[in-house]
Amino acid sequence: MVSMPPDITPPDPARAAARAALDRLWARGTAFLGCEVAILGGAMSWLSERHLVAAISNAGGFGVIACGAMSPAQLEAEIAGTQAMTDRPFGVNLITMHPQLDDLVQVCLRAGVGHVVLAGGIPPGGTLRAVKDGGARVIAFAPALVLARRLVRTGVDALIIEGSEAGGHIGPVSLGVLAQEILPHIREVPVFVAGGIGRGDAILSYLDMGASGAQLGTRFAASTESIAHPRFKQAFIRAHARDAVPSVQLDDRFPVIPVRGLVNAGTRQFLAHQAETIRRFQSGELTREAAQLAIEHFWAGALRRAAIEGDVDEGSVMAGQSVGMVTDEQPTAAIIADLVEQAVDRLCARQPTQAATGAAAPPP
Secondary structure, eight states, X not given: OOOOOTTOOOOOHHHHHHHHHHHHHTHHHHHHHTSSSOEEEOOOTTTSSHHHHHHHHHTTSBEEEEOTTOOHHHHHHHHHHHHTTOOSOEEEEEETXXXXXXXXXXXXXXXXXXXXXXXXXXXXHHHHHHHHHTTOEEEEEOSSHHHHHHHHHHTOXXXXXXXTTSSEEOOSSOXXXXXXXXXXXXXXXXXXXXSSOOOHHHHHHHHHHTOOEEEEOHHHXXXXXXXXXXXXXXXXXXXXXXXXXXXXXXXXXXXXXXXXXXXXXXXXXXXXXXXXXXXXXXXXXXXXXXXXXXXXXXXXXXXXXXXXXOOTTTSOOBOOGGGGGOOSOOOHHHHHHHHHHHHHHHHHTSOHHHHHHTOOOOOO
16 A cells, blocks of 8 residues: 655545535636636725736736726836736726726727726726727626616626625625625626625625626735735724725715725814815805815825825725725735635535535525
C-alpha cells in the first residue's frame, strides 16, 4: 500500500461535490463574465482602479473599473494599466450622464473591453447600440421589475439589481425585496444581485432564487490591494452595520440624492448646512436654485478626501451595511476564497443528494 506524504490532505468528496454544485448554480454568470467565480467587484469611485480591479480578476472574479468623472484619456490609461496587471476579463462602469459618454464607449471598444456597465439611469439607445455593435456586452442596473423588463426589451445583455443596503448612491428598496420581485420573472438574461452582501452563504441563497452571481463593493474596499487610505480601511474595520446610514433630506423642496456612508462629523455638518441654507432661502438671501446648488456642492470632493487622503472625520466614507462583516484587511484572493468556502459550507450542510445536485433546499 502506497502511503501519502504527511503534508497532503486527501480531497473531501463531500466538499468537492458541493463546490461542483456551486459551480453549476452560477454557471450562467461565469460563462457570461468569462471568469471562474461569478463575483463582480462593485464600481467604487477612486478605489475601483487598476490595482483592485486586476486583483479581483486575478483571483477568479470579475473586476470593474469605475470610470466616474474620468476623461477619455484617463480611462484609456486606466484600462491599459489594468491590462498590464491581468490577462483575465474585466469590465468598465460608465455613468450615463457623463458628457463624453460616447467617447468613453469608444475607448472601451478600442481597448477590447468585453463588458460595459452603464449606470446612473436608463442607457441611451444610441449608446447601447454602439457598445453592442462594437462587440461588447452591456450590463445595466434595474431598480424595479418594470424597468428590468424594459431594459431586456431594449437589448441589454445582463442586469444588476442593487438593494438599498449598498454603499454610495442607493435606491429605496432592499435587495431582499428586489430579488423577490425580479428574479422569478427575468429569465432572458443573467441577473446579478448587489447590496449588503458580505458572505458566501448569502450569495448562495440568491443563486437558489435564480440569480447568476453577485456584486460586492464594501468587502473589497478594505482589501490589501485597495488604494484606500489606511484610516479609511480602519474606519471600515471598526464600523458596525448600523453605522452605515443614508444621507438625510430636511426639506422636500431641496432634494438630496440618498448616499449610504458611515456617520461622522461630516454627516452631522451636512444636516446643519442644509438647515442654514434653508433658513437663508426662506429669508430671501438665496434663490431656490442657489440654495439647491449650495446643498448639492457640500460633498464636492468629499469622497476623495476620505478614501484617498484619509479624512474620515469630515469626508464622505461611503460604505454598505455589509461593513460590519469587514473585520480585517485581507488580500482580495482571500476574500473571494472565503466567500466560496462559505457557500460550499452551506451546501455541505444540506442533504448529500441536494449538495451533489445543486438543488435548492430549506435549512436543516
